[in-house]
Amino acid sequence: MVRIDASGLHYKELNETIRKLVDEGEKEIILDNVCGQRYIGCGLRGNDIKIEIVGTPGNDLAAFMDGATIIVRSNAQDGTANTMNRGKVIIHGDSGDITGHSMRGGRIYVKGNAGYRVGIHMKSYKNNFPVVIIGGFVRDFLAEYMAGGLLIVLGLETDESGNVVGNFVGTGMHGGELYIRGTVAEHQLGKEVKIHRVTDEDSNRIIPYLSEFCDDFGFSLDEILKKEFVKLKPYTHRPYGRLYAY
Amino acid sequence: MAKRRAPSEFIVERDEYKCIRCLACVRMCSYEANFYDERENMVFTDNSKCVGCHFCEAICPTDAIRVIHNPLAIKQNAHWTGEVVSDIIKQAETGGVLLASMGNDKQHFSYFDRIILNASQVTNPSIDPLREPMEIRTFIGRKPESVDLEVENGSVLLKTEITPQLKLEVPIMFSAMSYGSISLNACKSLAKAAQMMGTFFNTGEGGLHKDLRQYGANMIVQCASGRFGVDMEYLNAGAAIEIKIGQGAKPGIGGHLPGEKVTEPISETRMIPVGTDAISPAPHHDIYSIEDLRQLIYALKEATRYEKPVGVKISAVHNVAPIASGIVRAGADFVVIDGIRGGTGATPKVIRDNVGIPIELAIAVVDQRLRDEGIRHLASIVVAGGIRNSADVIKAIALGADAVYIGTAALVSLGCHLCQKCYTGKCNWGIATQDPKLVKRLNPEIGARRAANLLRAWALEIKEMLGGMGINAIESLRGNRDQLRGVGLSEYELKLLGIKPAGEAW
Numbered sequence: 001m002v003r004i005d006a007s008g009l010h011y012k013e014l015n016e017t018i019r020k021l022v023d024e025g026e027k028e029i030i031l032d033n034v035c036g037q038r039y040i041g042c043g044l045r046g047n048d049i050k051i052e053i054v055g056t057p058g059n060d061l062a063a064f065m066d067g068a069t070i071i072v073r074s075n076a077q078d079g080t081a082n083t084m085n086r087g088k089v090i091i092h093g094d095s096g097d098i099t100g101h102s103m104r105g106g107r108i109y110v111k112g113n114a115g116y117r118v119g120i121h122m123k124s125y126k127n128n129f130p131v132v133i134i135g136g137f138v139r140d141f142l143a144e145y146m147a148g149g150l151l152i153v154l155g156l157e158t159d160e161s162g163n164v165v166g167n168f169v170g171t172g173m174h175g176g177e178l179y180i181r182g183t184v185a186e187h188q189l190g191k192e193v194k195i196h197r198v199t200d201e202d203s204n205r206i207i208p209y210l211s212e213f214c215d216d217f218g219f220s221l222d223e224i225l226k227k228e229f230v231k232l233k234p235y236t237h238r239p240y241g242r243l244y245a246y
Numbered sequence: 247m248a249k250r251r252a253p254s255e256f257i258v259e260r261d262e263y264k265c266i267r268c269l270a271c272v273r274m275c276s277y278e279a280n281f282y283d284e285r286e287n288m289v290f291t292d293n294s295k296c297v298g299c300h301f302c303e304a305i306c307p308t309d310a311i312r313v314i315h316n317p318l319a320i321k322q323n324a325h326w327t328g329e330v331v332s333d334i335i336k337q338a339e340t341g342g343v344l345l346a347s348m349g350n351d352k353q354h355f356s357y358f359d360r361i362i363l364n365a366s367q368v369t370n371p372s373i374d375p376l377r378e379p380m381e382i383r384t385f386i387g388r389k390p391e392s393v394d395l396e397v398e399n400g401s402v403l404l405k406t407e408i409t410p411q412l413k414l415e416v417p418i419m420f421s422a423m424s425y426g427s428i429s430l431n432a433c434k435s436l437a438k439a440a441q442m443m444g445t446f447f448n449t450g451e452g453g454l455h456k457d458l459r460q461y462g463a464n465m466i467v468q469c470a471s472g473r474f475g476v477d478m479e480y481l482n483a484g485a486a487i488e489i490k491i492g493q494g495a496k497p498g499i500g501g502h503l504p505g506e507k508v509t510e511p512i513s514e515t516r517m518i519p520v521g522t523d524a525i526s527p528a529p530h531h532d533i534y535s536i537e538d539l540r541q542l543i544y545a546l547k548e549a550t551r552y553e554k555p556v557g558v559k560i561s562a563v564h565n566v567a568p569i570a571s572g573i574v575r576a577g578a579d580f581v582v583i584d585g586i587r588g589g590t591g592a593t594p595k596v597i598r599d600n601v602g603i604p605i606e607l608a609i610a611v612v613d614q615r616l617r618d619e620g621i622r623h624l625a626s627i628v629v630a631g632g633i634r635n636s637a638d639v640i641k642a643i644a645l646g647a648d649a650v651y652i653g654t655a656a657l658v659s660l661g662c663h664l665c666q667k668c669y670t671g672k673c674n675w676g677i678a679t680q681d682p683k684l685v686k687r688l689n690p691e692i693g694a695r696r697a698a699n700l701l702r703a704w705a706l707e708i709k710e711m712l713g714g715m716g717i718n719a720i721e722s723l724r725g726n727r728d729q730l731r732g733v734g735l736s737e738y739e740l741k742l743l744g745i746k747p748a749g750e751a752w
Contacts, residue, residue, distance in 0.1 A: 015548055038541070043478050043549030059541055064549045066478045079532055082545065085477040101532050102473040104517060120531050121473070125517040145527055147518060175522055238505050238523055245342035 415444030424450025435693025494588020587632025613646025
C-alpha cells in the first residue's frame, strides 16, 4: 500500500505518479488531500487495483476506466465514470452531473445524491453490464438515451420538493432497466418510458446488487426493501422507427 | 383519387439484338430492378426501382445495357425542379424525413472552381519535380514555439520536446467512414492503401473491426457522442484520436443507425446488442462548452498517456473561426473542418443541402483567425468536404489547410458511381452494404491498389503544380494565398478568402 499526499499537485503530476506506481505493480493506493484533481483513475486497467481517495476528486473520475476499484470518501464531481468499461466506483458522498455517462460496464455506487443526466446513454454488451445505484435523489434527465444496463435510485433522501427523481426521466431510453424506490409521477417521465410493477424475477435480479450496495455503505437491506419500487422500461427498443422516407 | 407516383429517375435501355439473355443483370441487381419474362424470353426493367448505379451496365457481357436519365419525367421548371417535385411526392406518400447519402450535390457551393493557381514565368524559375527534390511530407500535430538545438560532434540534436505528430507522406488522408456505413472490404481497401502510401484512414464512430487492427499505425480512431466501441483497447489501437463533434453532411444533428442494420458483426464493433438502434446524440452530453471539450481532450490524453495527438472534428458553420480558435485553445493537436459538401452514409436531405458553409471559406477564415491570434502553430488544420482532385487539395492548402481528408473521391476509386443510395444498404458495388453477397464484389487487394493509385497520381500532380509555382516544399504553400486568384467572385468574398481577383499582380 502506498499513500500519496495530493495537496498542491497538478492532475497531470498526480495521475502520472499513480500510473507509474501501477506499472510497477502497486495494487493499493491511498490519495490524501485530493482537491479537485481531474481524471483520477482515467483509463486505468487491472482488476485488482484499488485507489482510495480522501478529499474531493475532480471531473472525469474513472473515465474510460477498465477494471480498477475507486473509493471516494467524500463527494465526487461531474463526469464520474465517463465511458467506463469495467471496474467499480464507490462514492461515500454525492456525485455530480452525467455520472455514468455512456458507461458500458462496471458499477457505480453513490451513497448520497447525484446530479443531472445520471446514466445517460449507458449501454450493455454481452458480459459488459453497467450498474448504477444512487442512494439519495437525482436531478432531471435520469437515464436519458439509456440503451442497456441497470439503474437504481433509492431515494433515501429526497429533493426540495420531496421527489426522488427530476423531470424527463428516461427520455429517449431504448434499452436497459430503471428502478425507483418510491413513486414517480407520470409527468416526470419522458415519452419513451412506461411504469411497470416490479416482479419477483426483477427483485431476484436486483437484490444482489442492492445487497452489495448496503454492504459498501452499511445500510440495512431489509430497511431498503420495506418500501416499494417501481420499474421503468422503454416500451420499444426502436423509439425512432417510421421517421424516414425511403 | 389517382395517386401520383414519383416518376422514375432513370431508364434502363436494353438492346434486344445484343442481349444474350444471360440474366446477369437480373441476378446481380440488389434493387431487383431487372427481371426476366420467360414466356417472352425477354429481359425487362422496372425503371422505378433503378437507382442509376450503372452496375448492370458495367457487367453486361455484350454491352447491351444503357442507363440513361429520364429528363422529361417531370415538366421542366427552373424553380420546381424534378428533384423538388419528386421529394414532395415521396413525403406525401410516407410522411417521413427524406434521407440522402453522399455529399451536397448542388453546384452553387463550389468556390474551388472559381479559384485559380499561379505559375512562374521568367522572373522566378519554375522547378521540375522529375529532376529536383519536392517535399510534400506533412506533419499533423502541435508545433513548438521555437526549436532548441544542440550541436555535438558535428551532429545536431533536437532539445525541444515535440508533442506526438502524425507523419503523412502525402497531405491526403481517408476521412472517417465507419465499418457499418461502408463494408469491411471497403474499410480494408482504404486501410491498406493508407499503409501503402504512408498516410492515414479513419475508423469513423462505429468502433473497430478486429481485421483492421493490424493497420493501427495508419489509423485514426474516432470518439463520437455515442461512444460506440470506445474502450481502452480501441483508444490505444490507432495513431491518433479524433473527437467527432460534427460532420459536414449533418451539422448539429446526431446519427441514427437503425436496428435492422445492427447485425451480428456490426453489433460486435459497436458493442451493442443485435437489432437495437445505435443512437448518437446530437451533442456529446459531456461537452456543452469549450471548457468541457478541453476536459474530454485531456481525458483522452490522460487515458492514452499523452502518446497520441488528439484532434477535434467539426462541421463548418457560420461561427467556425471563433469555434476553431476555442478548439485550439482547448488543447486539440489538430482541427478537422468538414464543409457543406461533406459526404455521409445517411442524413436528412434538408440538412445536407442547407446547413453549413463551403469549406473554402471556412479554411480561409479559420487560418486567418488562428494567425491573427498567434496560435496557428498550436494545431494543424485538416479539411474535408467535396475534395475532388489534386487541384482542390492544393487550393485548400494554399488557403491555409495542412492536409485534407477525402471520402467520396476514395470511394469513387473503389467503384462508387455516386448513385447516393448508401442509406439503403444495397450498394451493388460492395461499398455501402453489409450484404455478404454484395461485399464480395469488392476485392480489398484491388481496392487498395486503386485507392493508393489515386493518392500517387494526386501526389505527382501536386508536385507538378508546386514546381510550376517555383515552390519545392508544400510547407511553403500553406496559407500562401498569393498563389491564388479569384474569378467571378464579389469583393467581399475575395476578402473573406483572402485572395486577389484574377488579373491583379502581387
